[in-house]
Every structure is written in structure tokens, then in C-alpha cells.
Amino acid sequence: MLVATLSKRLLRVGQAKRCGLSLRSFSDAKDKDLVLTSIDGDTGVATITMNQAPVNSLSLEMCQAITTAIKEVESQPEIQSLVLASSLPGVFCAGLDITELHKPDEKRLTDFWHSFQQIYFDLYGSRLATIAAIAGHAPAAGCMLALSCDYRIMVSGAGSKKPSTIGLNETKLGIVAPSWLGYQYIDTIGQRQAELGLSLGLLHQPEQALAIGLVDELVPREEVLSRAQAEAVKWGKIPAKARLASKMLARKARLDHLAATRKEDNDFFRSFVTNETAQKIIDGYLQSLSKKKS
Numbered sequence: 001m002l003v004a005t006l007s008k009r010l011l012r013v014g015q016a017k018r019c020g021l022s023l024r025s026f027s028d029a030k031d032k033d034l035v036l037t038s039i040d041g042d043t044g045v046a047t048i049t050m051n052q053a054p055v056n057s058l059s060l061e062m063c064q065a066i067t068t069a070i071k072e073v074e075s076q077p078e079i080q081s082l083v084l085a086s087s088l089p090g091v092f093c094a095g096l097d098i099t100e101l102h103k104p105d106e107k108r109l110t111d112f113w114h115s116f117q118q119i120y121f122d123l124y125g126s127r128l129a130t131i132a133a134i135a136g137h138a139p140a141a142g143c144m145l146a147l148s149c150d151y152r153i154m155v156s157g158a159g160s161k162k163p164s165t166i167g168l169n170e171t172k173l174g175i176v177a178p179s180w181l182g183y184q185y186i187d188t189i190g191q192r193q194a195e196l197g198l199s200l201g202l203l204h205q206p207e208q209a210l211a212i213g214l215v216d217e218l219v220p221r222e223e224v225l226s227r228a229q230a231e232a233v234k235w236g237k238i239p240a241k242a243r244l245a246s247k248m249l250a251r252k253a254r255l256d257h258l259a260a261t262r263k264e265d266n267d268f269f270r271s272f273v274t275n276e277t278a279q280k281i282i283d284g285y286l287q288s289l290s291k292k293k294s
């Protein structure tokens with residue numbers, strides 16, 4: 001068995017293949033390494049690292065690559081826990097790829113939202129214990145990725161001139177988070193903090209995020225990944241069936257609701273985004289992002 005036979009080293013899938021291990025289906029070069037999957041041979045902890053420069057924004061392909069990676073890790077029965085991380089310094093995930101929303105092709109837009117919903121099903125509903133290693137900004141759908149995990153470890157803001165931020169800031173952009181994402185927020189930080197955060201489109205610095213329960217721990221930047229992996233070991237030792245049943249106590253009704261209204265949610269999203277007013281907002285926002293650069 002993989003976990004039993006490997007010495008303490010991290011394996012990328014390509015390496016695993018060269019070692020003759022049966023990890024055939026792991027997402028690898030075929031996704032241009034949008035995500036990298038590694039497994040610690042001693043602990044059995046898998047790490048999925050988002051790797052789409054410059055900001056890990058969630059394009060259709062990125063959403064699909066994340067889902068593929070989660071499914072492939074889940075298909076390994078000896079793996080009980082997963083860390084979701086970023087390879088990019090300073091950014092966990094910048095949320096939806098806004099270019100997907102700009103003058104979209106309707107078919108691609110439908111597929112795009114479907115693939116984003118799929119991450120919610122696969123990560124929020126995963127049988128694995130999931131730990132987010134948030135070593136940078138996590139706005140909007142980046143925050144959703146973190147909320148979909150079981151435990152969140154964020155880089156501390158102490159001493160940083162430009163601390164990372166996390167939150168559902170959609171309102172500030174003139175758009176509204178979908179209800180299932182809003183409920184994830186409410187379920188995590190409570191009604192009042194979620195109301196404030198959603199209404200004002202707040203992005204929280206790490207210390208504020210810890211204070212309202214949006215993240216569970218803060219650590220120095222260089223410790224985020226190792227601390228997340230250590231936490232994943234702890235979670236992986238909890239009896240798996242009991243752990244999953246406990247997770248589902250809180251999440252099953254939410255997951256079932258989106259499953260039942262998935263098409264409606266997608267139809268609403270498509271009509272919202274293709275509306276002229278939304279397109280103006282998106283156009284302006286894209287310009288503001290590129291102006292920031294110049």
C-alpha cells in the first residue's frame with residue numbers, strides 16, 4: 001500500500017509513476033499543472049496545490065482541475081485527509097476568474113458555473129478531512145474554497161504592511177454571492193457577522209478573521225503549509241465514518257438543497273451575468289484591476 005511502503009518524502013504523481021506506484025489517474029501534466037497533487041508517504045496526507053499564476057483565479061479549467069484532483073485523492077481508500085494550498089506567494093485564490101464573466105459564451109458560462117458548483121459538492125461534501133492552508137488573499141470564491149474545508153489555517157498579519165485578506169466581498173463589486181455560498185458563511189461565522197460581512201462586502205485581515213471564527217488559526221507565513229499538514233494528520237486519525245457523519249450533520253441539507261436547485265441556480269447565474277448592467281460592472285471591474293497594474 002502506498003502509505004505503508006514509501007519512506008518520508010513527498011511524491012508528485014509523475015514521480016509516483018516512475019516509482020511504479022499505481023496512481024494512474026492523478027491529474028498531472030494534462031491539466032498543465034493548474035493544480036499539483038502530492039502525497040506524504042508516511043502520513044497519507046494529500047496536498048492539492050493550486051498553481052495557476054498570477055492569482056489562482058477560478059477559470060472553467062481550474063475548477064475542473066480542482067475537482068479532478070479531489071476525486072482522484074478520494075479514490076485512494078488509504079488517504080483520509082487533504083490540505084488545499086497555493087503555490088503562489090501572497091495569494092490563496094482570487095476567486096472566480098472574472099474574464100469568464102465578461103462577454104461570455106453562454107454554453108461556456110453554463111459549464112463554468114456548473115464546474116464551480118461541483119467544487120462545492122466535492123470539497124464541502126468530501127469524505128476526506130480537509131484543511132485549508134491560506135498563505136495569502138482569499139476573496140469571494142477564494143473564501144468559498146476555504147469555507148468548504150473543515151479547518152482553516154491562515155498566514156498571520158502581524159508585522160505585515162499589506163496583510164492578506166479573506167471574505168465574501170461580492171457586494172462591493174455590485175454582485176451578490178449565491179445563496180449556497182451565503183449560507184456557508186452564515187453556518188461558519190454566525191448570522192450577525194455574516195450579515196455584516198455580506199452587506200458591506202468586507203474583506204477581513206487575518207486577526208479579524210480569527211476573531212469572528214472565519215479562520216481557526218494564524219501562523220507565520222513559513223509555517224502555514226507544515227502546520228496545515230500536521231493538522232491534517234490529526235484529523236486523519238479520527239474514525240473516518242464517525243467524522244464524516246458528523247460533518248454531514250451540518251452540511252447535508254445544504255448540499256441536498258443545491259443538488260435539487262442546481263439547474264435553477266445556474267439559470268439564474270447565467271441571466272444575471274449576461275444582463276447589460278452586470279456586464280457594465282464586470283467591464284469596469286476588469287479595467288480597475290488592470291489600471292491597478294499600470
Ligand SMILES: CC/C=C\C/C=C\C/C=C\CC/C=C/CC(=O)SCCNC(=O)CCNC(=O)[C@H](O)C(C)(C)COP(=O)(O)OP(=O)(O)OC[C@H]1O[C@@H](n2cnc3c(N)ncnc32)[C@H](O)[C@@H]1OP(=O)(O)O
Pocket residue numbers: 054055057090091093094095096097098099137139140141142169170173175176177178179268269272273289290292293
Ligand atoms: C440577487 C442575486 C442573487 C444571486 C446572484 C447569483 C449570481 C451572481 C453573479 C455572480 C456570482 C457571484 C460570485 C462571485 C464570486 C467571485 O469570486 S467574484 C471575483 C472576486 N475576486 C476579486 O474581487 C479579487 C480581485 N483581485 C484582487 O483583489 C487582487 O488581484 C488580489 C488581492 C487577489 C491579488 O493582488 P495582487 O497580488 O496585487 O495581484 P494583481 O491585482 O496585480 O493581479 C494580478 C493579475 O491577476 C488579474 N486578476 C486578479 N484577480 C483576478 C480575477 N479574480 N479574475 C481574473 N483576473 C484576475 C489582474 O487583473 C492582474 O492581471 P494583469 O497582470 O494586469 O494582466
